[in-house]
Amino acid sequence: xxxxVKTFGQTRALNGLNLQVETGEVxxxxxxxxxxxxxxxxxxxGLLRAxxxxxxxxxxxxxxxxxxxxxxxAYVPGDVELWPNLTGGEAIDLMGRLRGGLDxxxxxxxxxxxxxxxxxxxxxxxxxxxxxxxxxxxxASDVELLILDEPTAGLDPLMExxxxxxxxxAKAEGKTxxxxxxxxxxxxxxxxxxxxxxxxxxxxxxxxxxxxxxxxTTVEATTTQPANSLAELPGIHDFEHDDGRVRFAVDGDQLxxxxxxLTQLGVRxxxxxxxxxxxxxxxxxxxxxxxxxxxxxxASGAEQN
Amino acid sequence: MTTTTAPPAAPEQAVRRGGNSLTGTATMxxxxxxxxxxxxxxxxxxxxxxxxxxxxNFEQTYSTVADRQSAVDLLELPAMVAMVGPNYxxxxxxxxxxxxxxxxxxxxxxxxxxxxxxxxxxxRAEEEAGRSELIRSSVLGRHAQTAAALLxxxxxxxxxxxxxxxxxxxxxxxxxxxSGAFIFGMGLALVGVTFMAIAAVTVxxxxxxxGASGMALAVLGAAYAVRAVGDVxxxxxxxxxxxxxxxxxxxxxxxxxxxPLLLLVAVAAIMIVVAVYLSTRRDVGAGLRPPRLGSPSxxxxxxxxxxxxxxxxxxxxxxxxxxxxxxxxxxxxxxxGADEMFEQISALQxxxxxxxxxxxVESWVATVMSFLAMIVSIQAxxxxxxxxxxxxRGRAEPVLATAVSRRDWMASHxxxxxxxxxxxxxxxxxxxxxxxxxxxEDGALFADMLLAATAQIPAIWVxxxxxxxxxxxxxxxxxxxxxxxxxxxxxxxxGGVLGLDPATKNYSPFGHVPELPAADFEVLPxxxxxxxxxxxxxxxxxxxxxxxxxxx
Numbered sequence: 001x002x003x004x005v006k007t008f009g010q011t012r013a014l015n016g017l018n019l020q021v022e023t024g025e026v027x028x029x030x031x032x033x034x035x036x037x038x039x040x041x042x043x044x045x046g047l048l049r050a051x052x053x054x055x056x057x058x059x060x061x062x063x064x065x066x067x068x069x070x071x072x073x074a075y076v077p078g079d080v081e082l083w084p085n086l087t088g089g090e091a092i093d094l095m096g097r098l099r100g101g102l103d104x105x106x107x108x109x110x111x112x113x114x115x116x117x118x119x120x121x122x123x124x125x126x127x128x129x130x131x132x133x134x135x136x137x138x139x140a141s142d143v144e145l146l147i148l149d150e151p152t153a154g155l156d157p158l159m160e161x162x163x164x165x166x167x168x169x170a171k172a173e174g175k176t177x178x179x180x181x182x183x184x185x186x187x188x189x190x191x192x193x194x195x196x197x198x199x200x201x202x203x204x205x206x207x208x209x210x211x212x213x214x215x216x217t218t219v220e221a222t223t224t225q226p227a228n229s230l231a232e233l234p235g236i237h238d239f240e241h242d243d244g245r246v247r248f249a250v251d252g253d254q255l256x257x258x259x260x261x262l263t264q265l266g267v268r269x270x271x272x273x274x275x276x277x278x279x280x281x282x283x284x285x286x287x288x289x290x291x292x293x294x295x296x297x298x299a300s301g302a303e304q305n
Numbered sequence: 306m307t308t309t310t311a312p313p314a315a316p317e318q319a320v321r322r323g324g325n326s327l328t329g330t331a332t333m334x335x336x337x338x339x340x341x342x343x344x345x346x347x348x349x350x351x352x353x354x355x356x357x358x359x360x361x362n363f364e365q366t367y368s369t370v371a372d373r374q375s376a377v378d379l380l381e382l383p384a385m386v387a388m389v390g391p392n393y394x395x396x397x398x399x400x401x402x403x404x405x406x407x408x409x410x411x412x413x414x415x416x417x418x419x420x421x422x423x424x425x426x427x428x429r430a431e432e433e434a435g436r437s438e439l440i441r442s443s444v445l446g447r448h449a450q451t452a453a454a455l456l457x458x459x460x461x462x463x464x465x466x467x468x469x470x471x472x473x474x475x476x477x478x479x480x481x482x483x484s485g486a487f488i489f490g491m492g493l494a495l496v497g498v499t500f501m502a503i504a505a506v507t508v509x510x511x512x513x514x515x516g517a518s519g520m521a522l523a524v525l526g527a528a529y530a531v532r533a534v535g536d537v538x539x540x541x542x543x544x545x546x547x548x549x550x551x552x553x554x555x556x557x558x559x560x561x562x563x564x565p566l567l568l569l570v571a572v573a574a575i576m577i578v579v580a581v582y583l584s585t586r587r588d589v590g591a592g593l594r595p596p597r598l599g600s601p602s603x604x605x606x607x608x609x610x611x612x613x614x615x616x617x618x619x620x621x622x623x624x625x626x627x628x629x630x631x632x633x634x635x636x637x638x639x640x641x642g643a644d645e646m647f648e649q650i651s652a653l654q655x656x657x658x659x660x661x662x663x664x665x666v667e668s669w670v671a672t673v674m675s676f677l678a679m680i681v682s683i684q685a686x687x688x689x690x691x692x693x694x695x696x697x698r699g700r701a702e703p704v705l706a707t708a709v710s711r712r713d714w715m716a717s718h719x720x721x722x723x724x725x726x727x728x729x730x731x732x733x734x735x736x737x738x739x740x741x742x743x744x745x746e747d748g749a750l751f752a753d754m755l756l757a758a759t760a761q762i763p764a765i766w767v768x769x770x771x772x773x774x775x776x777x778x779x780x781x782x783x784x785x786x787x788x789x790x791x792x793x794x795x796x797x798x799x800g801g802v803l804g805l806d807p808a809t810k811n812y813s814p815f816g817h818v819p820e821l822p823a824a825d826f827e828v829l830p831x832x833x834x835x836x837x838x839x840x841x842x843x844x845x846x847x848x849x850x851x852x853x854x855x856x857x
Binding site (some may be wrong): 038042045047048049066067068070071073075077079080081082083085086087089090091092093094095097098099100118119120121124134147 | 596598599601602607608609613700702704705707708709711854
């Protein structure tokens with residue numbers, strides 16, 4: 001996609017978006033809610049028509065060649081709606097057949113692994129189970145490309161792991177995956193490349209290693225010796241020190257050095273957590289985000305920093 | 306053997322604990338009244354006001370004897386008999402008798418509706434939401450919630466019935482007696498109580514509150530339909546309907562009687578006993594009927610957009626076809642009396658198509674067929690609107706993300722709308738023609754009427770086309786399609802009575818259908834209607850290909 005613009009009335013949902021996904025890669029499509037992830041995907045699926053810009057999908061035009069392209073891909077929406085009177089099993093089969101058929105053995109395996117009762121009617125499924133129906137149908141189809149729009153919303157952590165197994169399996173089979181998410185950790189586990197979207201534009205794109213400088217890990221520790229010296233190390237930010245307790249953030253590519261420094265001080269407890277997408281977005285685009293997302297977000301962000 | 310002896314033990318236990326199974330009923334009653342402190346008074350006042358204001362309205366509208374006589378004439382029409390019931394006081398049609406005759410069935414149906422909705426709200430809806438579980442875990446008897454709901458809803462009915470009776474008997478309108486007012490009011494209350502008791506049974510059967518009220522309201526619909534058919538045929542069938550028991554007290558007439566109300570009391574009592582018995586045989590939150598599971602895999606028919614559209618709409622088409630076939634059967638069954646009827650009632654002659662050289666029966670058939678077609682166009686438009694429902698609920702999106710083109714997806718539902726509405730129209734025609742041919746002993750009439758029904762199909766398809774064009778091009782204005790049935794019913798069907806210029810019919814597709822079997826068959830107008838339907842459909846398909854899909 002190059003320079004894609006899509007407006008809805010006054011709102012400019014996509015503002016000259018560029019996105020490139022190579023064959024065979026698992027591409028993470030990261031952005032906060034309302035950034036334009038779903039709109040981008042719907043343009044790729046030919047459900048929405050771009051106002052301007054160029055879009056090419058599997059070598060075709062998503063608007064004009066929709067049917068041919070859709071035979072080669074499977075899509076899982078972020079908010080799956082099922083027909084109240086159709087059972088989950090019927091919905092799985094229907095969607096698979098409309099794509100051009102699905103692998104029965106794989107369907108059986110997926111239903112077992114995801115622990116779905118396919119005999120229940122659509123109206124009785126919870127959100128997580130509706131999500132499973134769409135995921136199973138997509139993964140059981142023999143396609144080249146999987147387009148997944150926040151597919152695991154509503155799934156419990158156990159099922160999230162099952163999902164990750166199947167995505168890695170799809171990757172091993174050479175399938176291309178576009179995975180949209182607002183959870184950085186999920187994307188980090190699965191993706192070769194990441195594009196970050198914000199306000200309808202892709203602001204960062206690259207491999208995880210290339211993005212390391214963007215991720216900053218927060219470390220909290222209690223040490224036997226004073227940790228003042230750590231503040232001098234490269235890549236350390238927001239250093240706080242108080243009576244044997246130390247708290248700082250460290251750039252992803254400087255983490256090793258910081259930990260080496262820390263271990264020499266006699267570590268008695270250690271907590272570290274990776275940055276959330278929200279922190280990342282706030283750190284890099286804080287001021288603009290404040291303007292666009294309104295006061296509440298900005299206020300909480302100010303406290304964190 | 307051990308497994309078969311286990312279940313009978315449960316009721317035994319319930320009997321032993323019967324002494325305290327009502328513990329907490331008073332608290333539950335207070336709780337329900339607190340929850341409905343606005344809802345119940347509104348029902349009571351609205352229903353009482355409806356009765357009193359109707360009575361006052363009768364006094365104004367029918368101030369002279371001649372006015373009342375013309376009302377009597379009009380109410381002899383089978384359609385009116387089907388709607389309000391037979392006139393039991395034609396010779397003494399006082400304002401009181403008008404109220405008892407014209408308003409009882411209608412008001413009783415509203416009492417029944419109120420009872421079902423209130424009862425389900427306080428019982429199954431609470432269980433479904435999981436709140437009963439919380440309440441039942443406290444000090445509360447097994448039957449307390451049901452007993453409290455029965456007392457609250459039953460009490461609401463009795464209070465409303467008594468207030469209605471008091472308010473009416475306070476009126477000085479001619480023919481209003483105190484005994485009549487109380488029989489009328491208590492009749493309404495007891496119909497309400499009977500349907501409450503029916504709801505008490507249905508809430509035991511299903512675990513969904515919508516299913517429970519749906520079942521009880523289906524009984525109400527059946528009671529109304531049975532009574533309508535029985536009253537028109539005057540064959541005693543009406544005695545199967547609880548609505549009729551209240552009606553046939555003949556309130557405010559000289560042949561007034563109260564004993565049919567005992568039937569209502571008896572049935573209500575039996576239903577309550579059945580409900581209590583059933584409630585001891587199920588768990589809290591569960592229904593007697595387990596939630597139905599379906600097939601774990603899709604049948605071969607569910608492999609295409611058309612298969613999906615058929616699956617989604619088949620119950621709808623079937624329901625409409627059966628309903629309109631029954632409607633047709635009813636109209637057909639009175640065809641032999643049509644000649645007589647027309648001679649007596651001048652008001653009716655304005656309604657029917659005025660075709661030179663045609664008999665009144667043929668004109669009547671043409672008018673009814675056109676009326677049925679307008680009703681079918683409602684089904685047709687609803688079938689097209691299914692597209693919009695699928696789109697806005699987000700169920701079109703995953704389908705259109707598969708190898709299904711926009712044209713195929715839209716065409717699948719349109720195919721169902723075209724074929725389905727034709728089936729429904731033919732069902733109406735077959736029903737109408739079947740009884741019509743039997744009662745007039747004229748076998749040839751059946752074929753004529755079937756042709757007349759077929760001739761209406763292109764006009765119905767124009768409605769499909771308009772709805773499709775709107776969906777494709779101006780999806781937000783989809784409701785504009787309702788202009789076709791509304792204009793048809795008001796201007797084309799009622800135009801004669803309203804004294805409108807016949808030229809106004811030309812703006813409706815129904816105004817161009819040859820008035821078979823009264824007039825000759827003409828193919829040209831039908832071809833033009835078909836062409837209009839086709840063009841509108843193509844516009845819709847082209848529009849949908851061009852626009853964005855509306856997403857959630």
